[in-house]
Amino acid sequence: MRIEIQGLHKSYQNGDQITEVLHNVNLRVGDGEFVAIIGPSGSGKSTLMNIIGCLDRPTRGVYYLEGQDTGKLGDRRLASIRNRHIGFVFQSFNLLPQYTALENVELAGLYGNESPKRVREVAKKALISLGLEDRMKYRPNQLSGGQKQRVAIARAIVNSPSIILADEPTGSLDSRTGRKVLDIFKKLNKEGRIVIVVTHDPGIAREASRIVDIKDGIVREVPNEVS
């Protein structure tokens, strides 16, 4: 999977006022990269991530995903891309409270038109791979923060996407569980997936193969001291 963003601008209209959040962003991410997007809050990190995740569209500029201009795709194609190729992980987990852990994971598979039987199989496998085999029937409010985030990660990987997008994935966790979650991301990256993490945490950024710094909507590559 190859991500290629050229001359991207994003602005929001708020009444009469137009605020430009991202100015002329150019970014390329290739297979196997682990990218950390850092920057102060309000700098446009999440906006950039949402555009990469095909949840949002650029105001100007183009975004090629695997050579395809996403600006030319309709709602259903974009939904299908989000479903198959992209896995989202959020700071606040965003699990549906009425569903069990297993059902939450299955949901992503079901939106991909897979047969319910097959979806159940892969969902179980994903949960087991994250050490949640005895938590499958639990509802989110019966799980700890770290468990919730692992369920969310299971949901993100159930369709074997090539890109994992995580918005402050450790932001709601204590440092020890945060560390564990980070290890999971590293493992997913080692399996060949692109992992893009938006974070405030320099500890996480240090683990990344690349750091992209956004300040006032301008993107700048930062050399990573570790690698």
Add this chain to the structure above:
Amino acid sequence: MRFRESFRSSFKSLFHNKLRSFLTMLGIIIGIFSVIMLTSIGEGIKNQVTSQVESLGANLLYVFPGKIQMGPQKGKSRLGVQESGFGQAGNTLTYDDVLNLKGQEGISAVSCIYSGVDRLDDLDIFATTTGTDEDLIRVSGLDLRFGRFITREERLDNERVAVIGDQANKELFNNGNSVGKTFKINGEDYKVIGVLEYKETENMGPQSEDVNVKIYLPITEMINRKEQKNVSQILVKAKSAEAVESAEKTVRETMRKNHRDDEFTVMKQQDMLNAINNILGILTAGLGGIAAISLLVGGIGIMNIMLVSVTERTREIGVRKAIGASRRDILVQFLIEAVVMSIIGGLLGLAAGIGGARLLPSVLPSIHTAISLAAVIVALVFALLVGVFFGVYPASKAAKLDPIEALRSE
């Protein structure tokens, strides 16, 4: 997402908010319940009246004195008052008319009713007596418990005989077989020749009188001792239901020989039935319409709750979109939720309505109910339409939500 899964997903959400879903459905439940109940009552009344009228025979014709107009005023002026009304004033019908009609083409029997008041000495009261002839038993649905009806000979000989109803038999003779016993009318002895079966009083239809209190006497006997010589009603029985039309023509032509057109009115059973059915049909439709308004209110309730639900579940919608739901998936899900609520509500309302319609007669015995399949189908289709109609707007609102905004919402 596959349709079945969308369906399950919607079901889950509804079940997650059990109380709210039920309260939302309540509007539809009550709506369908009242539609079914009210139309059942309307249908019941209609059936009851129809069967009562039809039990008298569909091939019956009535001749009334005077001109009775059904429908709007005819003639040049719309202000005109009908000259002679539905009553005894100006009555020119005589027993000779009855005799003239007997034996005519297409007519199997003709009889009449002559009403009078006589003194029953045994009870020391005045009572209504009815003069008639031997053919009444053939044109009306009278059943004898004991004895026989008046004969042609008794009519021709002006004999003092009587056929009495159940209540009359109780009051005059303390019930039992009274054939052969006598009682006094205006000081003269009358012999009982027949006693009628007890019959439930019919509260509707043209023959609404209580037959149990009747005292039938030979018409000639009555006319001879009374000043008033006119019969109040002639009953004509056509040979068959198909012959009614031609019999009506024959009756009219025969009557015209001795009467002006405005001195009599010929009415078919079917005319009355149609008139009554028209009125009751309007009544049923009106009741159903009123009930349908509550269904509409129920639909607005669904829309209201669905809109609240969309706002409340904004974040869920955002998450669903992020993991791969298209606008269509979201639309379908919310639409199914609305439709499922209205259909389940509809079915519950239907069950309650049918149960209620079945139970009502045992609580209020005078009310008869009949559940019409048409009403059931219309009600369910209406419930479905209400669900779709009031579900589309909230569902499309949900589908159009910007996923970014949706995910950001708390």
